[in-house]
Amino acid sequence: MSILVVMENRGSAWNRMSWETLAAGQQIGAELGVPVMAAVVGKGIGPLAAELATKKLDKVYAVEHDLLAEYTADGFTSAVEQLVKASGATHVFFPHTYQVRDFAPKLATRFGQMLVSDVIAIRLEGGKPTFVRLLFQGKLNGDVRVSGDGPYFASMQAGAFRADGLESGTAPVEAFTPTLDAAAIRQKPDAPFRESARAVDLTAAEIIVSVGRGIKEKENIPIVAALAEALGAELAASRPICDNGWLPMERQVGSSGQTVSPKVYMAVGISGAIQHLVGMKGAKTIVAINKDANAPIFEVADYGIVGDLFEVVPALIEEVKKAKAS
Amino acid sequence: MKIVVAIKQVPVRDSQLRVESDGRWIQEGDLNFEINEPDAYALEEALQLKEKHGGEVVAICAGPSRAQQTIREALAKGADRALHIEADDLNTLDTLGVAKLLAGALKEEKPDLILTGLQSDDLGYGQTGVVLAELMGIAHATIIMQVEADGGSIRVKRELEDGWFQHITMPLPAVLTIQSGINKLRYATLMGIKKAKSKEIKAIDVASLGGSPAAVASIDKIYIPQRTKQAQIFEGDVKVAAAKLVEKLKFEVRVI
């Protein structure tokens, strides 16, 4: 048995979640007493491979090819497929990023396996990992067991493992040059871009009041906007609110929106799906207002009111005004 | 252009979920079901592409008989016909298994484009479309926020993290996994609902597709997550709770 962690980078910058996944690999490797390897994939990745080599690993693969300069699903699938075979890894770990979502399921299919995605913990039972993953948008967890001959593929959710637990060491770097055919890469990517400059910078706000689908209708948004105003806060929202056009996209918090860490983040009628949490769990104090006592948002909250926001928010506005006046 | 849309029926949002006594799945008896949210956007995108380029929209769904209702709703919104893979054991199948059933049922359809949602609200594996593309030997792209078809190829806008995007061009046929918010959803019209009654839903027996594929990943147990951090919850009278919270914000968090 051996573990291979496939790291992710854009150009010369690591995706931070890779380090958390590497920590997961080290942890499981140590508990099982099996070799742990890591790979960086791309072009001009020498410095990244050298950095990886300062971690406690049995081997670092520098997977390099001109056709890997830009990410493509076809190119990366083929390169990592060849690497998995050559490395003999039985367990392949990825960070659960958008890029991994784009190619790792295809890779697993080539081995007759499936990617166990969105993993938040790994338990070892009889020397075999059981993967704990999110179900129903974080409302439930599920224990997933893999069978068949492997290799097994899993992707780790942000924040599930701690990168500060990474162990240092020295690892040999092995160059790995996959055989790739330009004609077999069907996706032709343009350069990544951002939409026009953001008019709203939520990252500077001290207090954020964020509204979710619990608000029910566009016409109700002013109720929460009034609370934001009373608190002197910026108004933000979960994705569905922006998808519906009830608030502009630039007020969206989450993995595909802004990442904020205000002094106070007040989530009103937001369930707390992981893609929302990654954008706000760095807030110093989190307040949740939700009618469902089991909503995942309460897991990250410091303070909460379980109740109907249409009653709670007006009461809050009144109390805030009183507190400000006194 | 022949477009297939994969739709899944899932418990309605905000359902109170209870774990079945064997601990392997939820109690479905008293739940209501609806179309998986991103699949609704995938259907809308297919309908808009058809309006622009002509062709046909075929909905495909693997699920038990209750899924018929969700299929009918897709037909009412404008899908031309549907394929219903009658599978009662969805939660014991894994993604690879579901994708194999979908690929099997689509073998004779030869679509130009297949749209799926990017993720299901219940299992949330976020990969059925990608696996389907690999099984069918065609190109794919994920988390799509825009689709422009142009003859034998398409140009799509992929969502990346942190507000970044990227355009990608690919040959057809292809599979795209659609992100919520790509378009504005339509409602079914009365006329649409009436028409849907006479549209074809072809029932496909799992046995005719070679039976349920054996799972390589199985869910052993589901449960309510343990809280890692204990939030201080203010309960009871709304006014009292609000006052207590504001007191905290003023004297401990010091933002008021």
Ligand SMILES: Cc1cc2nc3c(=O)[nH]c(=O)nc-3n(C[C@H](O)[C@H](O)[C@H](O)COP(=O)(O)OP(=O)(O)OC[C@H]3O[C@@H](n4cnc5c(N)ncnc54)[C@H](O)[C@@H]3O)c2cc1C
């Ligand atoms: C790739 C990907 C990227 C994504 N990116 C993002 C992102 O950047 N940001 C983001 O937010 N989401 C994102 N999502 C979507 C995310 O998974 C969730 O679907 C979304 O965050 C849910 O929003 P919500 O909490 O407002 O709605 P819901 O999940 O529907 O929750 C509504 C909540 O309101 C509560 N409620 C209802 N009525 C009341 C009431 N009267 N009073 C009080 N409470 C009430 C309910 O109990 C529920 O908890 C992404 C998803 C994917 C797959």
Ligand SMILES: Nc1ncnc2c1ncn2[C@@H]1O[C@H](COP(=O)(O)O)[C@@H](O)[C@H]1O
């Ligand atoms: N049983 C099913 N029937 C039809 N489509 C499905 C089914 N399961 C998943 N899908 C499609 O695959 C997408 C992703 O699902 P998942 O991989 O489970 O997150 C969904 O949004 C649907 O479009």
